[in-house]
Amino acid sequence: DQQVKQNSPSLSVQEGRISILNCDYTNSMFDYFLWYKKYPAEGPTFLISISSIKDKNEDGRFTVFLNKSAKHLSLHIVPSQPGDSAVYFCAAPNSGGSNYKLTFGKGTLLTVNP
């Protein structure tokens, strides 16, 4: 049972345009979400997070939106740059005592074309 789903395995956008990466979750107890970016042959790196008390968090070109009623979040990258080409993972920690345990989506491969 996948509790965090990234239904698009890949996304291709033109440089300068907006990239929108989507993530759905099924566990209503999730109250915090993270996005990680992963380049080939490297480990995932933390990008941005959002708490369920907010519906938006912005950091430079990266904005994450959370829609709790739809159990959906999205990562917007504006403007997209070729260096943003990577696999993006959505993740959520368990609530309560096992909040160390992250459930990851399968990832979306973003390709930004020059």
Add this chain to the structure above:
Amino acid sequence: DAGVIQSPRHEVTEMGQEVTLRCKLISGHNSLFWYRQTMMRGLELLIYFNNNVPIDDSGMPEDRFSAKMPNASFSTLKIQPSEPRDSAVYFCASSRQSNQPQHFGDGTRLSIL
């Protein structure tokens, strides 16, 4: 600051051999995580240590897998005997506290022939 350091980066060995993966945490981090990434299952948590103590090993596949933290900055993940189905990328990650974003090493790509 040095990040999480994993070694080796690549390991190719024959089934039945013992495999040892190594991880050096970021200084000052007290939480250590071992993950396995496969195409089928994505990133899965194998084991979590806090202050050198194993807290959750529910993700360890079977008794062939074992992990240790002999000190606050170093951990090993051992597979004995190894099997072809153990082939995957193994990541180590650390965090300052358990509920803070985890910092990942670059992984060990393991191939068991």
